[in-house]
Amino acid sequence: MVTLSALGAGAHARIAALEADHPAANRLGELGLVEGTSIEVIRVAPFGDPMQVRLRGYNLSLRRADARCVRVDPVDTPDESDSNAR
Amino acid sequence: MTATTSPAVAGRWVALFGNPNSGKTTLFNRLTGDRAHTANYPGITVERRVGDLRGAQPTDDPIRVVDLPGVYSLTPQSPDEAVAADVLAGRRADTPRPDVLVVVLDAVALERSLFAATQALELGVPTVIALNRIDAARKQGLTSDTASLARALGAPVVPVSARTGEGLEHLRAEVVAAIDGPAPIPPVIVPDDLVDQACPLPPTAVAKLRYDFIERVVRRTRPDTTAPSPSDRIDAVLTHRVWGLGIFVAVMTLVFVAIFSWAAPLMDAIDAAFAALGDGIRNAGFLGGGTLESLVVDGIVAGVGGVVIFLPQIMILFGFLTLLEDSGYLARAAFLMDRILRWCGLSGAAFVPLMSSFACAIPGIMACRSIRSRRERLLTILVAPLMSCSARIPVYTVLVACFVPPITLLGFLNVQGLVFTAAYLVGIVAAIGVAWLFRGVSRRRDTAGFLLELPDYKRPSLRLVVRRMLDRGWSFVKNAGTIILAASVIIWALGTFPGGVDTEPAERLETSWLGGIGRAIEPVVEPIGWDWRVGVAIAASFPARELVVGALGVIYRVGEDVDEESEPLRERIRAATWTSGPREGQPVFTLATALALMVFFALCAQCMSTLAVMWRETGSWIWPVVSFTYMTALAWIGAWLTMIVVSALGG
Numbered sequence: 001m002v003t004l005s006a007l008g009a010g011a012h013a014r015i016a017a018l019e020a021d022h023p024a025a026n027r028l029g030e031l032g033l034v035e036g037t038s039i040e041v042i043r044v045a046p047f048g049d050p051m052q053v054r055l056r057g058y059n060l061s062l063r064r065a066d067a068r069c070v071r072v073d074p075v076d077t078p079d080e081s082d083s084n085a086r
Numbered sequence: 087m088t089a090t091t092s093p094a095v096a097g098r099w100v101a102l103f104g105n106p107n108s109g110k111t112t113l114f115n116r117l118t119g120d121r122a123h124t125a126n127y128p129g130i131t132v133e134r135r136v137g138d139l140r141g142a143q144p145t146d147d148p149i150r151v152v153d154l155p156g157v158y159s160l161t162p163q164s165p166d167e168a169v170a171a172d173v174l175a176g177r178r179a180d181t182p183r184p185d186v187l188v189v190v191l192d193a194v195a196l197e198r199s200l201f202a203a204t205q206a207l208e209l210g211v212p213t214v215i216a217l218n219r220i221d222a223a224r225k226q227g228l229t230s231d232t233a234s235l236a237r238a239l240g241a242p243v244v245p246v247s248a249r250t251g252e253g254l255e256h257l258r259a260e261v262v263a264a265i266d267g268p269a270p271i272p273p274v275i276v277p278d279d280l281v282d283q284a285c286p287l288p289p290t291a292v293a294k295l296r297y298d299f300i301e302r303v304v305r306r307t308r309p310d311t312t313a314p315s316p317s318d319r320i321d322a323v324l325t326h327r328v329w330g331l332g333i334f335v336a337v338m339t340l341v342f343v344a345i346f347s348w349a350a351p352l353m354d355a356i357d358a359a360f361a362a363l364g365d366g367i368r369n370a371g372f373l374g375g376g377t378l379e380s381l382v383v384d385g386i387v388a389g390v391g392g393v394v395i396f397l398p399q400i401m402i403l404f405g406f407l408t409l410l411e412d413s414g415y416l417a418r419a420a421f422l423m424d425r426i427l428r429w430c431g432l433s434g435a436a437f438v439p440l441m442s443s444f445a446c447a448i449p450g451i452m453a454c455r456s457i458r459s460r461r462e463r464l465l466t467i468l469v470a471p472l473m474s475c476s477a478r479i480p481v482y483t484v485l486v487a488c489f490v491p492p493i494t495l496l497g498f499l500n501v502q503g504l505v506f507t508a509a510y511l512v513g514i515v516a517a518i519g520v521a522w523l524f525r526g527v528s529r530r531r532d533t534a535g536f537l538l539e540l541p542d543y544k545r546p547s548l549r550l551v552v553r554r555m556l557d558r559g560w561s562f563v564k565n566a567g568t569i570i571l572a573a574s575v576i577i578w579a580l581g582t583f584p585g586g587v588d589t590e591p592a593e594r595l596e597t598s599w600l601g602g603i604g605r606a607i608e609p610v611v612e613p614i615g616w617d618w619r620v621g622v623a624i625a626a627s628f629p630a631r632e633l634v635v636g637a638l639g640v641i642y643r644v645g646e647d648v649d650e651e652s653e654p655l656r657e658r659i660r661a662a663t664w665t666s667g668p669r670e671g672q673p674v675f676t677l678a679t680a681l682a683l684m685v686f687f688a689l690c691a692q693c694m695s696t697l698a699v700m701w702r703e704t705g706s707w708i709w710p711v712v713s714f715t716y717m718t719a720l721a722w723i724g725a726w727l728t729m730i731v732v733s734a735l736g737g
Contacts, residue, residue, distance in 0.1 A: 025289075027159075028537070029293030029294070030159040030293055031201075034290070034293050034294040036294075037297070043321075043325060047422075047426060049428075050421060050538075056197040057195050057228070058195035059540035059541075060540065061537070061540055062537050066536060
């Protein structure tokens with residue numbers, strides 16, 4: 001299973017699940033990273049971490065260690081994803 | 087969380103609730119005018135802003151507005167978020183449960199801001215929803231059908247722009263109308279068949295249901311558009327791996343130069359003004375030239391001067407900090423620097439406070455307020471004083487000039503400059519080590535510092551900048567200032583008595599209680615190779631490191647008004663010898679013991695203003711005590727190691 005942390009800049013994905021026992025999972029859920037959400041990796045910070053993602057019309061910076069609890073299904077083009085990632 | 091109920095909580099209360107960066111504070115300033123009162127919640131470093139609703143119909147009771155800390159949900163993950171949850175639950179004595187809740191939504195990030203909003207609607211408090219940043223949303227084509235949004239949420243929705251003032255009259259009217267009105271009927275988020283008291287749903291599952299509801303509402307009330315925000319184009323440059331870092335270095339250099347150099351003439355002027363005031367009082371002679379005059383001039387006037395002197399740096403730093411934060415750049419700076427600071431348990435948010443501490447730890451520690459995670463805020467406050475501040479420069483200067491030969495290695499390496507740089511590095515290396523050791527300050531993992539919203543860029547509000555500068559300056563004078571002044575008077579007394587002001591200065595210091603402390607610590611400093619006079623100078627420099635230069639001047643009988651450029655002082659320090667004991671006749675200061683003293687002053691906590699600010703900012707005397715203890719121990723060990731190593735190398 002692919003996690004958000006493995007995606008590079010420009011990748012689009014749909015969130016498959018949050019690993020509920022990860023310490024960041026509850027907060028990520030509250031911030032809108034729930035099953036079915038479309039998410040785009042905008043860029044990775046110059047020193048390799050954290051990453052900037054865009055979902056639900058806003059930008060979030062999160063560390064790869066936290067992104068690891070977000071399981072995703074990569075989507076080839078933004079058109080295939082639903083319109084969540086405005 | 088125990089405070090007694092006071093008349094201050096009388097009246098009707100309106101609470102502003104919403105995400106961080108939702109424009110809540112700008113809206114608060116609009117609603118209350120410029121008469122708001124900023125303070126900390128008792129016992130914690132969370133800012134509490136309260137003001138009276140402006141332009142409301144006069145009623146029997148004033149309508150007070152409280153700006154709750156920004157939250158992403160009602161399940162708190164930091165002390166700030168806990169305050170918001172506690173106020174809404176009526177669990178805080180200082181702020182009653184509000185009569186009306188104004189839920190501030192960010193119209194641009196509508197889905198995310200509806201998460202906490204739908205939780206707030208379930209509290210049973212009369213609610214008005216302010217759909218803020220409506221102007222920015224419109225520009226991006228994100229229009230909303232407010233009537234159907236209001237129907238879906240069960241509460242009135244008012245589109246507003248706190249920035250332009252649009253919709254504020256309407257909002258004010260709705261707020262006044264909602265007082266004593268009915269509570270909203272909250273939408274059903276978790277279907278009845280999923281509610282099971284015995285086995286509650288996990289929070290992530292509830293979050294999913296909540297966002298399912300939010301998506302249904304938003305899709306129904308706003309057309310589907312995907313207009314990219316202008317921020318994305320700015321980000322492409324400002325967070326670029328080459329341009330972004332270059333601009334970052336330039337911005338940080340500007341901030342640092344401003345607090346380091348621009349503040350200097352103002353600080354010199356303040357210094358001169360207070361010196362002139364002291365001289366004026368002395369020359370006027372109406373206090374009689376005795377103890378009272380000394381108390382007023384050397385204790386009180388010098389103490390007040392010692393407080394006011396910090397204002398230029400504090401206000402300049404907070405001016406820049408507010409500009410950076412309000413424009414959205416501060417979050418990008420944290421994004422860029424996070425990786426570098428992470429491996430000692432900090433995050434990118436600690437960068438600006440730590441950098442500022444190279445000018446002065448006081449504004450640096452105050453700047454830690456922008457760090458959202460309490461654990462990280464404490465850790466940053468603990469290590470900030472290890473950054474070599476400008477007060478160390480006179481100490482380094484005098485010791486380098488005395489003992490480091492002005493030679494050049496390999497044609498370009500100035501040895502004096504190298505030693506100076508090494509003193510700065512000692513502090514940085516120590517800070518990294520200490521941060522690493524203290525990283526478990528709180529055991530609970532706290533993600534608030536690491537999940538960082540990158541808000542849309544906007545033009546910063548100059549009004550807010552000026553307001554924040556004045557607020558922070560006043561807050562420093564009022565809170566830390568009183569402690570610093572009291573401590574100045576106590577230190578003056580310790581350094582003056584029992585000899586009294588008529589005694590010759592060197593004898594007065596040596597026989598004073600402070601001198602007694604210095605002599606008492608001789609056994610502690612002796613292993614490093616320092617005599618009791620160094621002990622007295624260290625004791626006398628407790629209020630501020632740079633005082634050690636003047637104290638050495640007094641002890642070596644060069645006079646009180648010496649500075650680091652004073653040639654007689656340098657000669658006396660070089661010539662000082664042990665006056666008793668096994669080393670009688672040997673010089674006190676060698677290269678080894680002088681470098682040890684530099685390392686001591688790089689690492690010690692000899693700055694009562696820093697400790698006072700730490701006390702105020704953490705709301706507890708424990709942290710200044712911890713800092714003083716660990717820094718003094720570290721300084722002693724560092725000085726001892728330096729002496730051993732330099733001696734072994736033939737220093």
